[in-house]
Amino acid sequence: MSDSATQGIKTVLHPVSDLAAAKAVYSALLGTEPTVDSEYYVGFDAAGQHIGLVPSGPQGPTQSVAYWHVPDIEAKLAEVTAAGATIKEPTRDVGNGRLVATVTDPDGNLLGLLQDS
Template structure:
């Protein structure tokens, strides 16, 4: 795997978070929808998810792109991780899952 491609922040007030991140990143979002706001700064994807907490996200979650979501998730579980979010189709042909390490740190996987 390479470095995390996307970091998703669960937010409760999407409008307020969008204002803060637009100012912080010095960039307008490339995607601005009621269910997702996405920024790309120097190749790093930063996303705001107003449904993140409902999905089990407890804070910012880095997501790595993988070729096989199920196999990668299974390998992490075999290494001691626990599943936080089962594989989910999030649209556009993309699927994601979230696992947590033994300390509760959440790690996301995504497959296009």
């Protein structure tokens, strides 16, 4: 296995217009309460995946994003852009050393990359 092989999709973020309403639906769907519950983010850990709810709008995402976990985000960005992907959002730290970036494939599908420190 290559050093830059992905570790699979482990994080999916969904944009929502009403965090409280979405939290109720996802709590019922997943059969668990959120592990993170704030005014700007609600997150659930279920069956080895992290499902996050984020406010949509001018500053937030407009579509769901599945994040592929990778050991080296910059190396993976270089690989996928050389293969034809386009960077949508460059690498940024979202807290606790977690790095995220998004790219689009040649058909415009949004792909997320995530590296934990």
